[in-house]
Amino acid sequence: MTPRRKRMLAVAAIVIGVGAATTVALQALNENLLYFYSPSQIMAGEAPGERSFRLGGLVTTGSVQRSPGSMEVRFTVTDHAQTIPVSYTGLLPDLFREGQGVVARGKLLDDGTFVAEEVLAKHDENYMPPEVAESLHQPPPAAGGAS
Amino acid sequence: MATWTWFHKLASPPHFYRIAGMLMPWFAWPAAILIIAALYGGLVLAPPDYQQGEGFRMVYVHAPSAWMSMFIYATMAIASAIALIWRMKLAHAVAAAAAPVGAWFTFAALATGSLWGKPMWGTWWVWDARLTSELILLFLYLGFMALRSSIEDPQRADRASAVLAVVGVINLPIIHYSVYWWNTLHQGATITKIGKPSITMDMLWPLLAMMLGFTLYFGAVLMIRLRAEVIRRERNAAWLREELAR
Incomplete structure (x- = not known):
């Protein structure tokens, strides 16, 4: 050699x-x-129970409710298989909207509600001008963006 | 072994010094034209994004910088492997000349991503797999440079840093696939995705032009830095005195 x-x-x-x-x-x-757990993983008991962890998924369309007179927002996060209700008090990022991805850090209460201390928006890999987006989904982006 | 003569000839410092000088403008001019065209295309011509508005334009610096951070590291690792196997001093010089450029592009990718992350995600930084592995890449570059400068003997410095560069190459697939292997806050790939395009043509071409422009810019800078590296290494050689006297 x-x-x-x-x-x-x-x-x-x-x-x-x-x-x-x-x-x-x-x-x-x-x-x-894993930066976050999906609703299905949480339902399957894979997320740490007592510690705080991150939940990631899409904000269910039509689920966002703001309580008048306070900063509290309630919405549900879904991965199309399971859905977790989330409650959050504070400012939301620019990209937070129904049908879009979010990552929330917080704890799961015994009643199944996820109380978030922080909500981050997760952007997807799609870039397009507003006109194209409008022609793709009408009305506003349906959860899943299967179009 | 006749097929290898060009390779060995390229490795001869006088020959390479001249070739690098000739090649430099052929990288620099197309790079300048492409970058200016891409800036105009990306900042003026491209329409705002449907979700991110004008803020998405950060991608025209961010994604090409991230591409360069990995491309330059791959260049360094390949040069280091060649240098170790064929004992080719010029290949060590390539790795040494490329490292600071790569470190700056990595820094640019991290900084622009952070500036974009604050308004879009709601945070400057998260420890997800993509961001963390890119930060490790920056540390690999810095470690490579620190190792070189901490060893007095140039030959030992060359070999030790080359081994580090080869070991670090394992980080490149991790960076690229991190968004698929793990749940990350960072989104998946837009342009290297197979299937339907995730970006419209008028937004895509400035991005591709910028990536090519940055790559050619790196080529030009590498030629200049390599010539400096050759001068430093050959400072006592007769050919250099003749060359510089011309």
């Missing part, structure tokens, strides 16, 4: 070795790398 061939194998071994080690480590950490 020439020295060059030996070095080639050494470099390949480094990449494969580090790759394998990283894969195993990431597999082990998989749960901690």
